[in-house]
Amino acid sequence: GWAGYKSKTDPVHLFWDLDNTILCSVTPLPSTVNTKATIDNTTLHYFDQIDDDFPYNKSTLEPNTRTYFRPGARTALYLCSKFAVCHVYTAAQETYTTNILNELDPTKELFKGFVLHRCDYPKIVKEGKDL
Numbered sequence: 001g002w003a004g005y006k007s008k009t010d011p012v013h014l015f016w017d018l019d020n021t022i023l024c025s026v027t028p029l030p031s032t033v034n035t036k037a038t039i040d041n042t043t044l045h046y047f048d049q050i051d052d053d054f055p056y057n058k059s060t061l062e063p064n065t066r067t068y069f070r071p072g073a074r075t076a077l078y079l080c081s082k083f084a085v086c087h088v089y090t091a092a093q094e095t096y097t098t099n100i101l102n103e104l105d106p107t108k109e110l111f112k113g114f115v116l117h118r119c120d121y122p123k124i125v126k127e128g129k130d131l
Contacts, residue, residue, distance in 0.1 A: 003083070012084040013113065018092055018100055022077070025067040025096075027054045037068065044068045049099045067100065077110050087113035094119040 016022060029048060037044040048063035050056050056064040080086055088111055090097055097117040105111055118125050 007083045013087060014080055014084045015087045015089045016077070016111075018088065018090045018097065021070070022073045022104070023067050023069050023100065025051065025065050027051055027065045029064055029066050042071045044071065045074075047103050049096075049103075051096050051099075053093060053096070067103070069104070074104070077104070081110045081112070085113040086111050088115045088117075090116070091118050091124045093117060 019025060037046060046066055046068040048066050050061060050063055051065040054064055056062065077086065088097065088101070092100075094117050097115065101111065101115065
């Protein structure tokens with residue numbers, strides 16, 4: 001129908017921020033070793049990574065950051081990617097952004113638009129994000 005035609009010929013463009021929107025990262029790595037984190041009986045999916053904005057052991061490459069995906073974020077991204085072109089616009093550095101997208105979108109199907117980070121636009125760190 002009309003919605004399918006519109007999504008192909010003149011799609012909506014959605015710009016997603018990473019931190020505090022899709023995910024939340026905690027540094028230093030929490031000392032707990034449990035494999036599940038829950039809030040209000042909701043299991044939070046997470047992965048550990050190196051965030052090179054913070055000190056880390058370069059010889060062992062041991063992760064220094066735990067990144068949690070917000071409940072419903074992956075589902076929202078998946079649904080939105082069906083009718084819109086999804087972009088990332090973040091003040092994070094390129095390596096952090098790449099780590100996140102490798103976990104969040106390993107098949108490169110969700111974010112078919114631009115991936116913009118502070119290496120592309122250094123002013124966003126001091127001046128904020130202005131689309």
